[in-house]
Amino acid sequence: MSSDRRAFFRTLASAARDVAQPAAPDVEAPDAVGPWLDRYSRQLVLPEWSEAAQRTLAAASVLVVGAGALGSPVATYLAGAGVGRLGIVDDGDVELSNLHRQHLHFTPDLGVPKARSAVAKLAYLNPEIVIEPYQAAFGAAMVEGHDLVVDCTDSFTARYAVNAACCAARVPLVEAGVVGMSGLVMAIRPGETACYRCAFPAPPADAASCAEAGVLGPAAGVVGSLQALEALKLLAGLPALTDAFLQVDLAGLDFLRVAVRRRPQCPDCSAA
Amino acid sequence: MAVRTLDITALTCPMTWVRTKLELERMAPGEALEVRCAEGEALENVPRSAAAAGHEVRVSGPIVRIVRR
Numbered sequence: 001m002s003s004d005r006r007a008f009f010r011t012l013a014s015a016a017r018d019v020a021q022p023a024a025p026d027v028e029a030p031d032a033v034g035p036w037l038d039r040y041s042r043q044l045v046l047p048e049w050s051e052a053a054q055r056t057l058a059a060a061s062v063l064v065v066g067a068g069a070l071g072s073p074v075a076t077y078l079a080g081a082g083v084g085r086l087g088i089v090d091d092g093d094v095e096l097s098n099l100h101r102q103h104l105h106f107t108p109d110l111g112v113p114k115a116r117s118a119v120a121k122l123a124y125l126n127p128e129i130v131i132e133p134y135q136a137a138f139g140a141a142m143v144e145g146h147d148l149v150v151d152c153t154d155s156f157t158a159r160y161a162v163n164a165a166c167c168a169a170r171v172p173l174v175e176a177g178v179v180g181m182s183g184l185v186m187a188i189r190p191g192e193t194a195c196y197r198c199a200f201p202a203p204p205a206d207a208a209s210c211a212e213a214g215v216l217g218p219a220a221g222v223v224g225s226l227q228a229l230e231a232l233k234l235l236a237g238l239p240a241l242t243d244a245f246l247q248v249d250l251a252g253l254d255f256l257r258v259a260v261r262r263r264p265q266c267p268d269c270s271a272a
Numbered sequence: 273m274a275v276r277t278l279d280i281t282a283l284t285c286p287m288t289w290v291r292t293k294l295e296l297e298r299m300a301p302g303e304a305l306e307v308r309c310a311e312g313e314a315l316e317n318v319p320r321s322a323a324a325a326g327h328e329v330r331v332s333g334p335i336v337r338i339v340r341r
Binding site for chain 1: 286287289290291293294297298325
């Protein structure tokens with residue numbers, strides 16, 4: 001590790017320590033307005049949100065699979081919103097070609113494992129939560145014990161693996177994909193609503209990953225932000241994008257909600 | 273039924289309504305909350321936000337009385 005990079009992480013870590021606050025919410029004190037209340041005030045003020053929703057979030061454990069173009073906005077918003085425990089899975093290292101769209105990684109991070117690079121920034125963003133890096137390829141056993149999984153991988157093969165694992169363990173899931181100027185998002189409650197395999201039984205023959213097809217950074221940001229939004233809805237028990245997927249065309253700025261039904265013979269979710 | 277009280281005179285927007293909203297969330301429907309507000313922003317916004325959320329609101333001087341819906 002270069003001395004520049006060491007200094008960068010040292011600064012980041014000490015800054016995170018400096019802003020660390022006691023984790024115990026102090027809303028019980030009748031007239032106190034503590035950092036907890038202040039940090040989450042702009043979501044607590046929403047009619048759709050509540051102290052109960054905030055506490056549910058604080059007690060929740062979420063696994064984000066992939067710390068790239070989708071994982072960056074997803075993990076950033078979930079950490080900021082106050083999800084109590086975040087796991088970040090990625091077995092890759094930060095590359096120069098990632099930086100235009102993967103906003104959790106900066107130029108001094110080149111060569112650093114993405115899971116660790118992401119966790120360093122997230123801990124800086126919200127020192128009140130627990131964030132764990134998993135510097136490994138996704139494995140089905142990883143979903144156990146989580147309340148929600150957000151799939152931020154970049155291939156049909158990987159998404160099918162995450163979908164199958166979540167269906168088997170009955171862990172709610174938010175799927176998404178983005179390529180070029182378009183993407184899609186789908187929320188799934190395994191055993192109750194259509195899964196990713198129900199919507200897409202087989203990968204398209206001409207499926208390209210973003211490594212081949214390219215993607216504009218903000219396009220991935222929009223799709224990842226929608227994914228984070230659906231994750232918060234599922235966690236808080238708000239109506240979510242289930243039994244449907246949202247098809248997002250960012251060239252023409254068209255959003256199309258496509259209804260999907262569970263398939264009785266679905267190899268992933270029919271037993272769930 | 274005992275009336276709850278809340279003093280938000282030291283707070284500014286949006287914490288005035290955040291604090292009031294959280295207090296209301298902890299109450300049962302029909303329960304009353306008397307909120308002491310500072311002149312200006314709080315006394316204008318808190319009654320409006322409470323009414324918009326569907327609660328019954330009455331203002332007398334610096335006290336906003338809210339009955340939870």
